[in-house]
Amino acid sequence: MSWPGCSSSGGRRSPSIRRCSVPVGLVREEPRGRHRFYHLQPALLAEVSQWLHPFEHYWNQRMNALADLLDEENET
Template sequence: MAVPTDVFSALANPVRRQLLESLRDGPRAVNDLAGQFELSRPAVSEHLQVLRQAHLVREEPRGRQRFYHLEAAPLAEVGDWLHPFEHYWRARMRSLRDVLDQENP
């Protein structure tokens, strides 16, 4: 049995992020997903396996094809982690706005 992959590790790769973006509008066949990349189908399948291990996608066999579905719930962990940084950037933007307002009354 495969070892579960941490969500952050799964998202670290740009190919995997693009695969997730491709699944936002609904399930897609592995061949369709692989066609988006200049990678071999087995290489794309390896990326999909990492996403499955992180519980970010699920696989559905349909006849001879395999379809992948986005499972967005684990992304909440990322959102929770990013939330404090949002406050930081909002404060920085307010400070910048204040400086600009002082220079251009």
């Protein structure tokens, strides 16, 4: 998944939380001395969940069909 402004850096495979989640508001960063604490923002995560909800039924059906197919193959 690629978000604007979120690219891997420093040879890491995935972008950092700070570079992706903080600017879009999914988490809040709280610096304390040399440490940083991250807090999820449930209201925005609920919005993402609502957006994904229509796809949930589709993917549940697809995964169930795949499980049935694999069960059939294991029986033979």
